[in-house]
Amino acid sequence: MSASVTQDLSFISMVSHASVIVQLVMLGLLAASMFSWWLIFLKGFAIRKAVRQTQQFEQEFWSGSDLNALYQRASSAHGNGGAMERVFEAGFREFLKLKRQPKLDSTDAMHGAQRAMRATYQREMDQLEGHLSFLATVGSVSPYVGLFGTVWGIMNAFRGLSNVVQATLAHVAPGIAEALIATAMGLFAAIPAVVAYNRYTHDVDRLAIRFESFMEEFSNILQRQGAAV
Amino acid sequence: MYGAREQEEGKWLALLLAVAVHIVLLAMLIWGVSWHNTQPAGVEAELWSDLPVAPHTAVKQVAPKPAHTQPPQPKPEPAPEPKPVPQERVQPAKPDIALKQPKKEEEPRQPVKEPPREAEKKPEAVKKEVKKTEPATDNDPVLKELMRQQAQLAQMQKQQAVAAAQAASAGNKQKADYIDKIRAKIRHNVVVPPDLSGNPEAVFEVTLLPGGSVLNVRLIKSSGHSGYDSAVERAIRKADPLPLPPDPALFGDYRDLKLTFRPVE
Structure with missing residues (x-):
């Protein structure tokens, strides 16, 4: 017993001495942390790119260039343009198609274009918001999972203590330290996930507002065009 | 549809970065978290060999000996015996080592025949023993061996007779000896x-x-x-x-x- 009291408490030995359940919890938390960090980087890249492309397109659009030329470029760059470009492309395509129908008047064409834009907008938003819920889940659940591992490890540590006549802190301390690693890992998984979730939802919301206001303004432009023709 | 391809681009880079983050964290944990609680053994060694010797010798040495210095200075004793005293003092429980050492000068191999029960008596035995054997440097090893054993036996018998009488006092002496050790270890820590x-x-x-x-x-x-x-x-x-x-x-x-x-x- 006295030999186990004076031992080295390195991180690896603590993990390897932990009980199976605690090790499973640690493994699960490591996987969750890995996946959430992967998503953090992936969504970070995607959202930054979307913001940059939106800015670029807005600049071009409001610099007074021809709508037809913009449409040509958007449809030729199929898919590689930004989200806002795709919203514009869908709306303008629908508007042009409907305008060719002789029976329909310009308000119908404009309503059709608005519906097409809203559909594209929703698809884009879904794309941008996808997987963010996973970050929220990791952020809220992994502390509890880590806590579970800790509680389990401490239970084991105290159960081992019942066999010892002379209960000293040195007998429980390594077990508790092992168990607390699970909490630390849970927090390590949760904190970045929560921060990233908050940040990304905020960014996506701002993008959504920009898209919506663009859609309204573009509808106005289409209405003016429809009336002019 | 379009977005799926868009996310595909950064996929591997993101994976790489995620792995990098975890490797950094693990490295920090592995090198950062290591508690070593090994006790420095040197302090104990010093205390065992040093301080308790003085009171012990004061009790023990009845043999003709120059006045020994009281405080923890066992070394400068001009001992009549060939080996320094502290060695047997440190561990009175196993005097085999001390017994062997004086003999080694004459003959290297000498089995120790004495029962280890009379641990506290041994050092005295050794001293007298050595004095006896020293002049008896003979050429015949068997004869010498016999003589030596006889001397030992006689010594033992004498000791056993004395031991019965002294058993109680010897136990007390050992206890006093260890209490001195305990006190010495504590005194070392006292900040006056x-x-x-x-x-x-x-x-x-x-x-x-x-x-x-x-x-x-x-x-x-x-x-x-x-x-x-x-x-x-x-x-x-x-x-x-x-x-x-x-x-x-x-x-x-x-x-x-x-x-x-x-x-x-």
């Missing part, structure tokens, strides 16, 4: 308060657990200076575990110790 005047005496009752851990410390007689009292009490707790004889059967004698401390001894 600077404003202490005179040489007051503090008496503590210490209750031990098997293995030498301190269970309870009680002040029986205060030194009159509360700072010194608490310094000694702290030192007792710091000296935990206290040195005890390896034989657990003797532990009963050490369960409750009455220890006396003075700032200067």
Whole structure:
């Protein structure tokens, strides 16, 4: 017993001495942390790119260039343009198609274009918001999972203590330290996930507002065009 | 549809970065989290060989010996015996080593025949033994061996007779010896308060657990200076575990110790 009291408490030995359940919890938390960090980087890249492309397109659009030329470029760059470009492309395509129908008047064409834009907008938003819920889940659940591992490890540590006549802190301390690693890992998984979730939802919301206001303004432009023709 | 391809681009880079983050974290944990609680053994060694010797020799040496120096200075004794004393003093429980060493000069191989029961008697035996064997440097090893064994036997018989009478006092001596060791280890830790005047005496009752851990410390007689009292009490707790004889059967004698401390001894 006295030999186990004076031992080295390195991180690896603590993990390897932990009980199976605690090790499973640690493994699960490591996987969750890995996946959430992967998503953090992936969504970070995607959202930054979307913001940059939106800015670029807005600049071009409001610099007074021809709508037809913009449409040509958007449809030729199929898919590689930004989200806002795709919203514009869908709306303008629908508007042009409907305008060719002789029976329909310009308000119908404009309503059709608005519906097409809203559909594209929703698809884009879904794309941008996808997987963010996973970050929220990791952020809220992994502390509890880590806590579970800790509680389990401490239970084991105290159960081992019942066999010892002379209960000293040195007998429980390594077990508790092992168990607390699970909490630390849970927090390590949760904190970045929560921060990233908050940040990304905020960014996506701002993008959504920009898209919506663009859609309204573009509808106005289409209405003016429809009336002019 | 379009977005799926868009996310595809950064996929591997993101994966790489995620792995990198975890590797950094793991490295930090592995190198950052390592608690080593190994105890420095050197302190104990010093205490065992050093301080307890002086009182021990004071009790033991009845042989014609120059006046030995009292404090922890066992070395400069001009001993009539060939080997330095401390070696056998450190571990009175196993004097085999000390017994062998003087003989080695004459003949290297010599089985030790004595029963290890009379541990505390041994050193004396050795001293007389050595004195006897030294002049008997013979050429015939068998004869010498016989003579030596005979001398040993005679010595043993004499000792056994004396041992019966002295058994009680010997036990006390051993106990006193170990109490000296315990006190020496504690005294090493005492930080005497600077404003202490005179040489007051503090008496503590210490209750031990098997293995030498301190269970309870009680002040029986205060030194009159509360700072010194608490310094000694702290030192007792710091000296935990206290040195005890390896034989657990003797532990009963050490369960409750009455220890006396003075700032200067």
